[in-house]
Amino acid sequence: MSRLVVIGADAAGMSAASQARRMLPADRLDIVAFERGHFASYSACGIPYWVGGQVTDRDALIARTPQEHRARGIDLRMRTEVTEIDPARQRVHAVDLESGREYWTSYDHLVIATGARPVRPPMPGIDAPGVHGVQSLDDGQALLDTLDGNRGRRAVVVGAGYIGVEMAEALINRGYEVTVVNRGPEPMATLDPDMGRLVHTAMEGLGITMVGDAEVSAILTGEDGRVRGVATKDAEYPADVVVLGIGVRPETSLSGAAGLPLGAHGGLLTDRAMRVRGHENIWAGGDCVEVLDLVSGQERHIALGTHANKHGQVIGTNVGGGYATFPGVVGTAVSKVCDLEIARTGLREKDARRVGLKFETVTVESTSRAGYYPGAAPMTVKMLAERRTGRLLGVQIVGREGAAKRVDVAAVVLTAGLTVEQMTALDLGYAPPFSPVWDPVLVAARKAAAKVRSRTGHTG
Template sequence: MSKYLIVGGVAGGATAAARMRRLDEHAEIVLIESSAYISYANCGLPYYIGGTIKDRSKLFVQTPESFGVRFALDVRTQQTVTAVYPDEHTVEIRRADGSIYRESYDKLLLSPGAMPIVPKIEGADLPGVFTMRTVEDTDRIKTFVNEHKPRRAVIVGGGFIGLEMAENLHEQGMQVSVVELAPQVMAPIDFSMASFVHAHLREHGVGLYLGQGLEQIASTASGALSLRLSTGELLEADILLLSIGVRPRTELATKAGIALGERGGIKVDAHFQTSAADVYAVGDAIEYPHPITGQPWLNYLAGPANRQARLVADAMVTGSSEPYEGSIGTSIAKVFDITVAATGLPAKALKQAGLPYQSATIHPSSHATYYPGAHQLTLKLTFDPKTGRIYGAQAVGIEGVDKRIDSIAQLIKNSGTVADLVKTEQAYAPPFASAKDPVALVGYVASNIISGKVKPLYWRDLNPEDLGQATLVDVRTPAEYQLGHIPGAINLPVDELRGLLDRLDPMRPIYVYCAVGLRGYLASNILRQRGFADVRNLVGGFKLWSAATADYNAPARPREVVSAAASYHTAQSDKPCTEIDARGLCCPGPIVTLAKAMQELEVGDRLRLVATDPGFVRDAKAWCQTTGNRFVEGGGDRGDYYVTIEKADRTAASEASCSSSAQPQGKTFILFSDDLDKALATFVLANGAAATGEKVTIFFTFWGLNAVKRGGIVPPKKDIWGKMFGFMLPKDSTGLALSKMNMGGIGSWMMRRVMRAKGVDSLEALRDQAIAAGVEFIACQMSMDVMGISREELLPEVTIGGVATYMQRANQANINLFI
């Protein structure tokens, strides 16, 4: 009778033990686990902390007792293997009480897993600082959250677990920030794809500190944690989670003289045999060649660990010679409303490995667009530019991501090519997919690149500041162009392109782009066949370029009510309701669409409009209060923002407005100027009005935005126009100049000095008084966009609004001043 000893009882160890018993009913199988738990769902731990999984017991596939009984195993928990003696075929084990004993084996399986990386940072051992890998870690975090009710959380590390924890702590009502040393979150995907994750995190108010490391942790007088980043910036937190990454547990192997590989994992052959006789290893602790590069790599995924466990059990018990094919690293995660998945190798890994590659990026819908609920997803494919072998794929979207990644993963596992990709058959019905499924579409795009039917231009190669001799052509509609375009581009809509060829020089390179790439491809075909030799199409279009070139570094902010899915429900009414899809339009597009559609309705009819502008619900409420129409309901659901509005009798609304207008209702100010004296006058008047108990609003537009800029922050990255405005504009309110006799700044210095001498409050003090008095600060979104000013540059008390928001405030006030 053979005796098998297994070290580690989670994914690899438990699976191997069960498989061994199925293969040999008579063998003696001993499973040693240092914790109190085996075979638990460690990927579900963040969701238990967040409350999505409420019953803790559901995290455990088996208890040690039930597992031992079912498979006739000797399961020993809370015992730790401290040494392996391969020559003697024994191990040393320490019990929970500290006593030591030895256990013999015929064959030994090491499945110790990985351990969190804890940086050598001052303060890493303070209360409120946690790592999370085990059930015990989870219990400690859960207890701390329940007892201390933390309000601010910081996650150091933007990997899968880090972002899952960010979401779940956010769901617990905390204000969450993520600090990541790399320039992006989620290392398995490329930077451009991670940009969509960055944008989604910012939409949910998560603070991002990308390209920054944690250098020191200290306690504050109030008991909070003070964190110093590598840039010198300070953050405060009530709870800190170190999720920097993990490393293989190789202590046992090292002490036993078992060989490690280049990446620091336990080196194994195709049957998981280590360098020691009768000693095998699987799971997070091993390294194994990647099927594509042939280079050793570490893979911390439960799926491959279970596959390895089955194969190693066969090899240990039956002597099976089936070799392990290796893992390509297929992973997936939920980040708030979106799904992020990857398989194979991203472009950055291929570049590091020295493999030639090209990529294709598309933005198809998750299912047929004419069937309700379709959402756009982004799918990127990497492949060999000559053979077409598929190297990897990444996808980000609301739904449909898992299906596409799994399909492509199977082809990669079998060394499939782009030609194989276009031959795949996908189940089609409008609620689930389109007749041209995204998997086939990305294959078609890749095929066109390989065949030379389209010459790709990648976002990293498009620098608007250095186009050289190239002509950049936006082939979208004029309306799309006006809403936003790449600097330096001229607008030649694809449907009019054939009649506008005289505006292009055939001797110069032509770079074309559209929203997502399709119209750019059509335009490039037209130009190539009309004598333009060097034509390139921007892969992924304006959508990918704008996402990849944006700066998402910003502090955390409280959750917006409008982003809560529960805030929307379908209003029940017998009245006619018109539905309009305004997704993709930027402010003031949705409001303009709303106003135009309401003109066509009869009194009492309802309109339901959906948009993707986060400020739309607020603007719609303000528009209704201004126009007299009835705001029925509104809210957000997975990236979409809804309103239902009922058309009212404008005559009756006007009469009601006139009858109430005689009563003082408040004051509104538009601060258009950034002259110091005019800004002072604005805040003095606002404070005086607020002192009477009236509602006061200051609407900051264009140059007036400089009066509410924050000082002492690292300016976010900007495009060329933002940089130009940033160079010309003052960094914050302390740089405001006088409208007259400024004399190169001497005048404003004198003014501030005289104010101090006479006991007059400074501009900044007056501004703080206004905030304390409840004066509402609204920044004009359109002005911010035009001048390249980001939300993060403004005071946290400032809210963002559009034209409709101001008009509603102005309509309610009896005095409106433009300064």
């Protein structure tokens, strides 16, 4: 009998535990999972839609309850925080947050799935009532309680990344006047600014006030101590509620204290089997690790449930005596603001420059369906291809229905290392309700291939 200890009972941790359990029965592997929060195995990505009202039941976001995990033979200890990892003696120190009881538990395999923590800049008023993060179900419930009790109707969202734009939509859906204050010039810094500009315009069209190039320096509070707005260097924006969407950092303080290897972004470093580098029996996955970007060849930090699930699957397989690897990511992400769909994969211009790649860029306008078919919606596709080789480097798409998931084609192309010339011949599904006769991605590939050829002096 050996023991697997899991720290953090969300996507990565519980996927690992569940997969290990599938591979090894309870008489061969003891599984103990620690979770300091109130919930396990929930979809944090779903929180904006819960706040926005599309998802009416919080419990719908919970993929599996603690009881269900326990029924499958996983000793899940909720509200229990691991406060120390001791790799030398293969044990962790845990505190039951309800009873205060402290104890050490030894492990044969350890899975670190401590997730990420939201960036909360140390500014005046940051902890005032009415200022909310949206990282956990607890955060979401607290925000909903504020919204329900609010007599005001003005919201400020700080940050215009994925969480920021999704929360802007949620608050619009709740009937709020929404102002988004963003440090960069355009929303969605994961896109190049020219594509972010399209999001900017669309959000303004939805009635959202966008403030760019503006850093929030203070949260303003009223005499009752509650939030009443935010201040930048230049202006003040009144608010009855403030949502922080500034991004997240790997939660690796425990790991760092235990001497485990952390990367430049603060995430744990693992090998492709998701084993923490230099530690035979310690594994890590989800939002607390750095992952290899297959396009740039560099490590990145990406907090995304789909990666966390894959990591957990790989770890559980390996802990269970099988073999699996997570080769890396290409940086695919999709989102929406009301009916505007936003997608990206691979490198932005500045990413490509940072790793010394020379490239060509093209941007094309197309439609989601044949132009004559009802509901055909405009779509803008930007594509980056490496100079000389023509290898696809990245794609960004902004449009309406059917825009977001079209990026998947580019994600596979990036994984396979195909060129934009090769892309032009891809046999993608065509019928008038689903695509123009040249799919928008192929239109961009044709233009990119022509640009690569013209630069290399080839005709045709």
